[in-house]
Amino acid sequence: METINFVDLKKQYSVIESDVNESLAAILKSGQFILGPVVEKAEDALSQYTNANHAITVSSGTDALFVSLLALGIGPGSKVFIPAFTYTATAEVIALLGAEPAFVDVDEDTYNISCDSLTEKINHYQRSELSNSAIIAVDLFGLPADYNTIYDIAVNFGLHLISDAAQSFGGSIENQKVGKLSPVTTTSFYPTKPLSCYGDGGAVFTDDDELAMKIKSIRSHGITDNPYENIRIGTNARFDAMQAAVILSKLKIFDEELGKRENTAQIYNQELKGVVKTPTITNQVKSAWAHYTIRTRDRDELRKFLTENNIPTMIYYPKGMHEQTAYKKYHNGNPLIVSEKLCGEVLSLPLHPYMSEDQVYYVSEKVKEFIG
Ligand SMILES: Cc1ncc(COP(=O)(O)O)c(C=O)c1O
Structure with a gap:
């Protein structure tokens, strides 16, 4: 592959x-x-x-x-x-x-x-x-x-x-x-x-x-x-x-690319539902799928396992803005519970319009293999 x-x-x-x-x-x-x-x-x-x-x-x-x-x-x-x-x-x-x-704070399901x-x-x-x-x-x-x-x-x-x-x-x-x-x-x-x-x-x-x-x-x-x-x-x-x-130039192929992003997201949804927390999409709302972000308490171990299997991932974001050194002074110190939890659990998987379905299934298999 x-x-x-x-x-x-x-x-x-x-x-x-x-x-x-x-x-x-x-x-x-x-x-x-x-x-x-x-x-x-x-x-x-x-x-x-x-x-x-x-x-x-x-x-x-x-x-x-x-x-x-x-x-x-x-x-x-x-x-x-x-x-x-x-x-x-x-x-x-x-x-x-x-x-x-x-x-x-953000919503537990949509992250917005x-x-x-x-x-x-x-x-x-x-x-x-x-x-x-x-x-x-x-x-x-x-x-x-x-x-x-x-x-x-x-x-x-x-x-x-x-x-x-x-x-x-x-x-x-x-x-x-x-x-x-x-x-x-x-x-x-x-x-x-x-x-x-x-x-x-x-x-x-x-x-x-x-x-x-x-x-x-x-x-x-x-x-x-x-x-x-x-x-x-x-x-x-x-x-x-x-x-x-x-x-x-890119606008000419943009809708086609959005369709491919959607297809990849659907495969991930189908393969990973019940294995990890998959993204929630509300009725009548269409995501542009900039990222496909899952959640698991074993995030750091999963990320290590995926890296060992040549699957790149990203953590968006490891720290809430209210906890960042530059911005702490604007916050009263009260915890923002959902944001803080997400920072420890989110992991974005590869998603772009030029991924083959085989690649998407491979990533899904590796996530399932790790979660067991
Ligand atoms: C939510 C959000 N806002 C603003 C920006 C800033 O965009 P730019 O990098 O083009 O300045 C980004 C970029 O990553 C973003 O993700």
């Missing part, structure tokens, strides 16, 4: 090679590298794919969060409620803006933000302490969070809502695509993400015309049409034409 890779960008490249090479050569000849027509074309394609009125490309998923929070006016005094079980970028941008990340824990945490604050505050829900491992409920909570408490969809581009709820599920959605095109480029990249999606205009201005140093007129404080978070060309 061929080597099992955790993700396989080389195989993917062999599928899009001529298309992407041609586009990149055209950009090299054009001399237009930052923003410009190819970036605009990618933004149109992304807006069309998600059905969001605006898709604004930026330099990374982290910057997508940063420019969104800045455009919403989040800063000193703002609280931003986020799940503790997430990647560091979700928390970091809040702290960088001088706002306060407020860590919330727990609506009960969220309401409880918000209720710790007086209304007057929550002016210009926000919730960032994260679609962990590709599974969209429970936006119907989270949106109601946000409206009820007068909070902005951002979806950190770095891992879930391509997912959906009741046929509404990620990008359209929250007033503001951010994603990442980091090479290992479901839709990725060959470097850093990201995008913000919204239907709000004024917010979109602000975000476009902020990603280019706070300018409008005149490049030497700075009407607000911004940053450099621009996307570049070469990465936009890669996104356009």
